[in-house]
Amino acid sequence: MSNSTNWMAARVRLGWILLAAGLLTGIAGVWAETQYGGLPFNTRIITGVGILLVGLGIANLVRYRAALNDERSARRITVEERDERSLLIRHRAGYRAFWAAFALVYAGLMWVSFAANGSLPEMSTDALWFFLAGCTVLPLGVYIASMLVDERRL
Amino acid sequence: MENHLEALRQKKGWTQQELADRVLVSRQTIISLENGRYNPSILLAFRLARVFGMQIEDIFIYSDNEVEYE
Numbered sequence: 001m002s003n004s005t006n007w008m009a010a011r012v013r014l015g016w017i018l019l020a021a022g023l024l025t026g027i028a029g030v031w032a033e034t035q036y037g038g039l040p041f042n043t044r045i046i047t048g049v050g051i052l053l054v055g056l057g058i059a060n061l062v063r064y065r066a067a068l069n070d071e072r073s074a075r076r077i078t079v080e081e082r083d084e085r086s087l088l089i090r091h092r093a094g095y096r097a098f099w100a101a102f103a104l105v106y107a108g109l110m111w112v113s114f115a116a117n118g119s120l121p122e123m124s125t126d127a128l129w130f131f132l133a134g135c136t137v138l139p140l141g142v143y144i145a146s147m148l149v150d151e152r153r154l
Numbered sequence: 155m156e157n158h159l160e161a162l163r164q165k166k167g168w169t170q171q172e173l174a175d176r177v178l179v180s181r182q183t184i185i186s187l188e189n190g191r192y193n194p195s196i197l198l199a200f201r202l203a204r205v206f207g208m209q210i211e212d213i214f215i216y217s218d219n220e221v222e223y224e
Binding site for chain 2: 079080082083084085086088153154
């Protein structure tokens with residue numbers, strides 16, 4: 001087996017693991033929903049995580065399983081995903097997104113700390129939701145923007 | 155970093171894709187290397203040197219101004 005096929009086989013294994021974990025989590029979510037109606041949180045969250053894992057598993061399997069028996073496709077996909085320039089671009093984007101997320105979370109932490117001693121108003125539930133949504137979306141935006149800029153620059 | 159990649163590739167009669175396949179990178183990486191926008195890792199530099207049968211210094215031109223801070 002070549003390096004490419006080995007790498008591809010590892011991705012396929014990961015796909016099966018994600019799929020199995022997703023199915024188990026999904027079943028656990030449905031089971032919890034039907035058996036324990038009075039839990040203090042919505043058990044559909046567990047089912048949702050399960051569905052996400054199943055999706056990731058299937059995506060891995062669809063992308064890599066066909067290439068497993070085709071050396072040329074395996075090599076092409078391996079080169080595409082391990083290309084050092086693409087890796088550099090992704091790492092730089094990840095680095096910038098990390099600092100964007102860090103700055104946002106730090107700002108939120110400061111707000112909560114100042115709110116606790118009355119220096120700032122308390123964050124309402126709605127404001128907290130928007131803030132957390134921003135903490136998710138803005139770093140993703142930074143990541144994508146960084147990828148686009150570096151794709152042209154490098 | 156300036157380099158002689160494009161000239162060397164053309165001398166061999168290879169396309170950018172052919173060179174990319176030989177050194178296990180994408181065609182876009184070869185384009186960026188040839189334009190001097192991207193500096194290769196030491197491993198890629200060695201692979202390039204090997205496919206052309208040359209030394210790294212014969213392909214890439216290092217000058218003291220190359221130091222890049224971010």
